[in-house]
Amino acid sequence: MNSNSLLRQDFASYNPKMENTKRLIVALTGASGTLYGIRLLQTLKATDIETHLVMSDSAKITMTAETDFKLAEVEALADVVHAAKNIGASIASGSFKTLGMVVAPCSINTLSEIAWGITGNLISRAADVALKERRRVVLLVRETPFHAGHLKAMTQVTENGAIVMPPVPALYTRPQSVDDIINHSVGRVLDLFQIETNLVSRWDGLKVQK
Known part of the structure; x- marks a missing residue:
């Protein structure tokens, strides 16, 4: 078989739809705050974004403590689910195109791994790959207060190209529930990926009463 035949075979198997799929x-x-990640998946379910989910074992434990969600229910919200130990997954390669990655919530341990390029599991590996490919990586760091080492890790990961975004409540929106607080943070995360939602109460200037 000559090179032209191989080239024709390559084009025959090429699927432009797969190539143009938007993935996150x-x-x-x-860390505490699994509802942020779950709400993110729920919101993206209504979009054309293909979601790839990775949950650490600790996340599964925290989820049972904080929510009534079952693991199967959360996994059903994603288009593709990857085991955290599967470093051979598609998202571990830069040739697999994605819009980037959101870690929600992001533990200090995971923050530190991403900051210093320690890729011992699929979460830190996928984040490292996204950063080297100059894709957006947003980390919802949930653990406070911070000591100097935490702040140094945040500086380092920011210099690597990630965005550290602690999910601080936007009280100017006058949230009426936990849902309101979570929705606003999730909407602001998706703003960073140019994904429009109806979750954000946009600031329209201060209304001064006369």
């Missing part, structure tokens, strides 16, 4: 990696770690 969503990772949940063991």
Whole structure:
């Protein structure tokens, strides 16, 4: 078989629809705040974004403590589910195109791994790959207060190209429930990927009463 035949075979198997698929990696770690990741998946379910979910073992434990969700229910929200130990997954390669990655919530342990390029599991590996490919990586760091080492890790990961985004409540929206607080943060995360939602109460200037 000559090179022209091989080239024709390559084109015959090429699927432009797969190439143009918009994908976002969503990772949940063991920090408090699993509802942020779950709400992110729920919101993206109504879009044309293909979601790739990775949950650490600690995230699964935290989820049972904080929510009534079952693991199967959360996994059903994603288009593709990857085991955290599967470093051979598609999202572990830069040739697999994605919009980037959101770690929600992001533990200090995961933050530190991403900051210093320690890729011992699929979450830190996928984040490292996204950063080297200059894709957007957003980390919803949930553990406070911070000591100097935490802040140094945040500086390092920011210099690597990630965005550290603690999910701080936007009280100017006058949230009426936990849902309101979570929705606003999730909407602001998706703003960073140019994904429009109806979750954000946009600031329209201060209305001064006369």
